[in-house]
Structure formats: structure tokens, C-alpha cells
Amino acid sequence: MRCKKMVDVGRRQFLRGGALAAAGAAAATVTTTPAQATPANAQVDYPSGKLANVADLAVNEPVDIEYPDADSPGVLIKLGQAVDGGVGPDGDIVAYSVLCPHKGYYMSYKSEDRTMNCPGHFSRFDVEAGGQQVWGHATQNLPQFTLRVDDNGDIFAEGASDLIFGRPSNVL
């Protein structure tokens, strides 16, 4: 139940306000430079943050991430088969917020069917279908992070598809 344990670590981090360095966890945790609000721009300027290298990822073993900042926990997953929106050499790497877009509870990854599950009110999201809410109370699908992979295989997050729970702007 490795993935659950990592999620627990992530939860503790979240509850204490997004501190880093989870000792003993295999998860890669990455912070990014705090963004400067740029109200003159129509679009939010997202930071570019390195999450991991494709060589670090094993199929169906989620990695905790934080994006666009340390207070916004997420998950990076190599699915093992190409999906719409997937990146990397196999087109199978995706990343999502793990805060339920219903009431902000920290969700856990169920590797058996590759869904994010919310213990708060039982919502579920399909990470193989772009974060579509399978069943639940959220009024949007799961915020998916826009990924870029460079020539070295480094994976960067550079945007988000939907508003992240608990903030009026994805970049605060």
C-alpha cells in the first residue's frame, strides 16, 4: 500500500502548511519559485517547476508533488499506457491536484483502478480520463497540471486546467 502511505505523508505536509522534506518517503517533492502576481496580464502567469525525471517514475506508482506552490499538493503518475493529455516518451505521464474540488479534502490514489478518491464525501476522479469526475459533488473535473518534458527527460509543470480548491487564483 505504498501509494497510500505517500498520500498520508502528503496529508501531513498539507495540514502543517506545506512544509517540505518528508523523511522516509520515496516521493519526490518539489517546490517552485513563488509566483509574483502580475495583474496587468489577462492570464495568470504560472511558474515552471521541475517535478521529476521520467527515469524516476515507475508505472502506477504515484509521486507526491506540489504545484504551483508548496501549499498546493498534487500527484504525478505514469500510467503505463498513453492517454489524452499524457506526456513523456510513452504519452502516459499525467499530474493532478489532490485537493478534492468539492470541499478540499486530501484525496488518495487507488492504484487498482487508477482513480483519486475523496474520503470527505466519496467523490471519485478518473486519472486516465483527464480527471473526469466518475461520481461526486464537485462542479468541475480534477485540476490537471500542464506538463512539459525536456530533452533530458525532466518533467516540468507549467499550468493547470481548472481552478484549484481553496484559492481565488491558481497562483497566489
Place this chain on the structure above:
Amino acid sequence: MAYKRQIDRLPIPPKDAKVHNVTCHYCIVGCGYKAYTWDRNKQGTLKDNAFGIDLGEQQNADGTWVAPSMYNMVKQDGKDVHLAVVPDQECVVNSGLVSIRGGRMAENRPSKVTGTQQQRLSDPLVWRNGTWQPTSWDDALDLVARVTARIITEGSEDDLLLSMFDHGGSAGGYENTWGTGKLYFDSMKVKNARIHNRPAYNSEVHSTRDMGVDELQYQYSDYEVTDTIMIIGANPLETQTNLFLNHMRKGLENGAKFIMVDPRRTVTVNAAEEVAGAENVLHLAIDPGSDMVLFNALFTHIVDQGWTDSDFIANSTFASGEAVAEDAAHPAGLGSLDYALATCRTSTAEAAEICKVDEVDIIKAAEWIAKPKDGARRKCVTAYEKGVIWGNDNYRTVGSIVNIALATGNIGREGGGCCRLGGHQEGYYRPSDAHVGRPATYVDQLLISGGGKVQHIWACDHYKTTLNASQYKRAHRKRAEMVKDAMDASAAGSREQQVDAIVAAVNAGGLFVVDVDIHHSQIGQNAHVILPACESNEMNLTSMNGERRLRLSEKYMDRYGNSLPDCLIAAKLAQNMERVLREMGDDAYADQFKGYDWETEEDAFMDGYHQGNPDVTYERLRAMGNNGVQEPVQGFENGKLVGVERLYMDGKFTRHGRDDGKALFCAASWRGLQAPGKEQERATHKFWINNVRANIFWQNQFLDKDNDFIQDRFPYPFIEMNADDMAEMGLNAGDLIEIHNENGTTQGMAYPTDTAARGQVAMVFGSPTGSQGNVVNPGVNELVLPDYKHTWGNIRKLADATPAAKAVSFKSKEYTG
């Protein structure tokens, strides 16, 4: 790939934003929200805003957050303003929780700026030149009044067929039920009326009322302090979402047992297991339609074990034999416990055989309901809904449920209750409907057989939500087309000539159709005059929820275009009827249509509800906020309206109108599938076709046909199906399939479902693109309550999954931690 909103920032409401009380108008629970509106050119900041919190910090779980669906830009006093509709943490109903429906109230508002709900009707439409043309209220209502007046004076008011909501919330509420009720039940005595979801003007729960027990007598907090929750034919996590999450869940966390009676395993069962542990959840997956046998066995076992509440029975229930004999208006006799039990008596072994569940589970259910716990009476809340209301033998089955609650003293007491869960909120205040009679007219059959000449439809779309819908639609379209042809042929003539042509067409078998709705509905395709109504919050609206909590949901935006509240449309129609009848020289009849000089919805409220409840005014309700007051209102003290926590706390039962105040038991005699044709249908088809609800658009699907988030998830109505059944038929996930039987056909997409039993499919009800009612036969009970739930059909493949269906996730809907 899933629909992405691509929104990464929202405007912030400033500290001086206007705040309005909002009760969600979609489902019966009526969650509290606050609507914030502020000027287009103003905004708050991260530090200084209407919420009084630092929005620059990531909010924790349950923290205040405006989701994109909670935001829109609407018209208020003629100006564009920002709107945010946010769940109210202080409302005791939902405590800040938000459902997937209520959380979309803002985006479901019409907005010229953001383009939402542009399908809303803005002006009256009249059939002209082969299509629907916009016109004025005066022009449209003149035509309606002239045709209606001619028909009911040349014939009678029985020639007017009426389809009319009777509920609260979105389309209803005390203002609008009164406006329409006064018009049709006071100015006129229209008896050929039906309600939005059933083909007659009747109660869905006649038997509990006849037994003396109103169907909404508890309060939601009773779930939190009970020993056992029994849910029958209902799926509250989907359809009363925050009742489950904010109240039932607390009960389970406090140690309550959970019994679910439903042939289908639902997300509610799963969630109950997650909260309470599977050992405290009992799912009785009975054979479809056998509910009454189970309840009769539970009743029998509880009495035989001596687990009844003898003091309650002695003091509060009828003691001596039969009180009401079975007759045409009463599909079962009513009387004392012993009287009823003589008919109901069923052993647990018999029930196990008929219901196809284990006898030990039936005994366990009886123990969880009534076996004394630590020497004390056990408390049990029972709630039921469409599984029995739209189920087999409605009157007797509902009666058999209430029998158990009465025998165990679980009505009028904390931690008890025996209630329907409800669909819409309630909001019924009308003149007497006694002239309708009981049994009431089966109006759909009357229409199909050529009866009636003019039809007034108020916020109903029988294309999507009636039974025997295939035949109904064919008859309706054919009769309406005759009038369209007559109108086209006489288009160049005077109004008088056109009315003559319409009257001639209806006398030849046509039907003149007037449709009042917020948008051009499917049945509206057959309408000749379409009148634009508005919704809650585009008007002030009062309703009560499933625990009788009365609130005023405030107007915060302008009506769309020239649309009007239903009550004011009714008033205008009445005024036109008066004018036309006077012109026709019928002053006495015209005088019946006086008394509609209402300028606002508040005037309608004061004319109706306030007359019967003189303590209640808009001002007082506004002051009571989102927690409102629980009806019936007892008075006004210390600046507050005073209500009641639950009904019958004094042990006196009154709903039947009996002077003795004694509740009656129901002699619920089992007779198999009661409605005509059902047994034959079961015997000759492969699949049981259940009809079910989905939280995503329960009670607001009519608004969602252009909503990308919703259509992305369910581009077609889902039909949950066992994977082995699918494999046997060569079906893949998302394939378009057709259900067919002698009543008609309907279609949807196959949704493989692990928990679906073989030979049972569950199709979502009320879809605009696949009416489940097409395949439901016309069978009803003696009081014209339809049995939608018992339908059998065969299934065939129409097409492979379309690209839209292939993008859908077909994973299990059940959460697993």
C-alpha cells in the same frame, strides 16, 4: 479527455457586496446559500473582501471557496453585476456543504455576458407562419383567453386539461401554487388536472395521510440521534445529498445501524458501509415489487416478539377494529393494529421466499428496527421515496411501512419519523381541490382517447417525465398538429377568424396547447402559445424543505427578458379571462376572475399563504434567514417566527381529519404486481428496466442540455448493466442500446456496472435524449398512482460508442478508501 474549464482566476467579492439569502431550488433538502452581488467595475482583494478572510492563503478543507460554477455575471436593476452563490456555513440544513447541483446555481443563471442559459425564454411566443414568433403578453394572453373562454363556455371547464406543478422550489413555491391554484380551483373548478410527474391530480402518499400521518413529520437532526436508519426505495446520497452527508452520516458515526431496501446496490449503500462499517449496514436487495411482503413480515415479527410500543399504541392509535373500509377511494381498509395485522400477517419464511432474501436478514432487520436496546425502546427513522411511491401497489405498500413506525412508536419523537424523502421542495397553498374527486381522472388516458380541447401546461414536460410516453406523445403531437394547421390556414384572418378556426379544429379532435415554462421544452414543440416564466431568485420565492423548513429565497437578479413569475402569469391570464368573458356578455362568469390585481409575487403571497398563516410575511421570513422556520408556524414571539421541530409530538394524529386524533393501521393485503399488464410484461421480457436518478443532474437536468461539464460526463442517458449480460450480447462500454417492449422504445448508453444484478438494468430517468417513460406501460393503482418502477423489456444494440461516449469514464461509481 475530460472537459476542462480553463479558468484559473475568479473575481473576488468586495466587502460591500450585497448579500442575499438563497435556498437552493433544485431538490427537497433546500440547502442554504448566500448570493453575493457587486458592481461590474468593483472587486475585493485577497485581504479585504466580503468573506472577511485572507484569500491569499490556501484555504483548508471545508474552507470558503468560490468554484467557477458558483460565479456568473447577471443583470440586477438593469446593470451587469458579478454574482457568486456560495454555500452558507451557518445554515443548519447543509452546514456549508454544497451539492453538484446547488454548486451550479450561478452558472445555471441566464447571462448575456457569459452566455449561460441562453435557451431561456424571453418573450411570449405564438405559433405563426409555421414557427413560433415572439409577441407581447397582451397579444399572447388575448389569444389564450379567447380560445379558452370559447371552449369552456361552449362546452365546460372539463374541456380544459391542466398539467400543473404542485411543488416548491424552482418552478413552484407558495406564490406560484397559489396563483395557479386560485385560477383553476377557485375562479374555475378544473377537475381534469394532473401533476408534473403523475397522470392525475392526486397525492403520492394517500395512505399515510389516511392513516393520520403527514409524510413530512420529522426533522433532519432525528437522523443524528437515532439507533437505526431504514431507507426504502431511495438513494439519498445522490438525491438528498446533504441530508445524507450532513445528517444521516452523523447518525451512522454516532453508532446507528443502516438498513437499505432496494433491489439495486447504490452509492448510498457503499457510503453507509464506509461510514458505519459493513457489519452495521444491511442491504435487503429484494425482488422488484415485493416490498409490501417484507414490511408485512417485519410488522408481524415485531408484534409477535412483543417489541411494540404498547403505551403509544394505546394512547395514539385507533383501538377497535375497522375504522375505514376498503372502497373505491381507499385501496385498503384502515383500523386498529389487530385489524390490520389480521390481513398483513406474514411469516419471515414466507417473506424470504417471495422477496428472495435470506430469512435471517429479515429477522436481523426487525431486530435493528425494534428489538429493545439495553432495556430501552429502540429509535428508528424510516424514509422512503420513488422505489415505493412509483412502485407496486402504492397505497398498501406505503401503508405497510407506516404500520411499522406506528407499532414501534416512532412518529412524533426524537430520533424517529416515517417520512418520504421527497423530490422538489414543497410549497403547496391552493384552494380546495375537493372537486377533483378521488379517484381523480387519469388525464393522460383522457387526452389519448381524444378528450379535452384546450390544454394549459405549467412547468411540466411529459415528453420526458410521464409513463406510457410513446403513446402520449403520438396522440399529443397529432392533436396539436391539427390546430397548427388551422392556425396556419387562418393566419391572414382577424383574431376572431383565427379563434373560430382553432375552435373548429379542436371540435374536430385537435388540442390547443398553452405551455408555460422557462424554456422551449420538448412538449412545447406541440404548443401554440408559449409563455416565459422565471425561476427562484429571479423572483422572491417561499418553499419548505423535507423537514418543513420554510425560507424566503430572495430575488437577486432581474427576470430574463419579458419573463414573469408563474403567479403573475396566472394573474394576467385571469384578468384576460375576465375581460374576454365580459366582452362575450357573461358578466357572472367574468366576475369569478376578479381578485388578481397583484403587482408582485409578494402580493400573491399575501393573498394566499399569508391569509392562512397571518404571522408569516416576507419581512419576517427575511429576518429568519437561511434557517427559516419549521412549519406549521405557531406564532411570532420576540421578533421571531415560532415553528415546530416535528409533528405529532403530543401523540395526536390529525392528517386524516379524524376528531379522535388516533392514527390508523393499514390492512395491506399482498396481491403480487398490482398494476395491469405488469406480470405479463415480466413474464415475456428479459430485463427488468429500473429507472434511477443521478446526483449530477437530479432535479436540474432540464437546465443542463447545453452545459459542457454535464454533457461531457453523460452525453447520453446511462443504462447500468451487468458486465456478463453485456458480454453475452456483444456490448462494449458506451455502446448505444435500445430498450424495447410493447409500449415503445428508448435509448441510452450501456454503462457496465459490477454491482448490477444479471437481468436488471438501471436507466437514468427524465433524460432529454432518452425518455425512460417510453417503455413504461400505462398501469396505475386504484387512485391513479403510476407504477413506473416495474417495467420489463428487451435490449438491442444500435451503434458502437460514439466519440463522446468513448471519452466517458466507465469506472465504478463507488468510492473506495
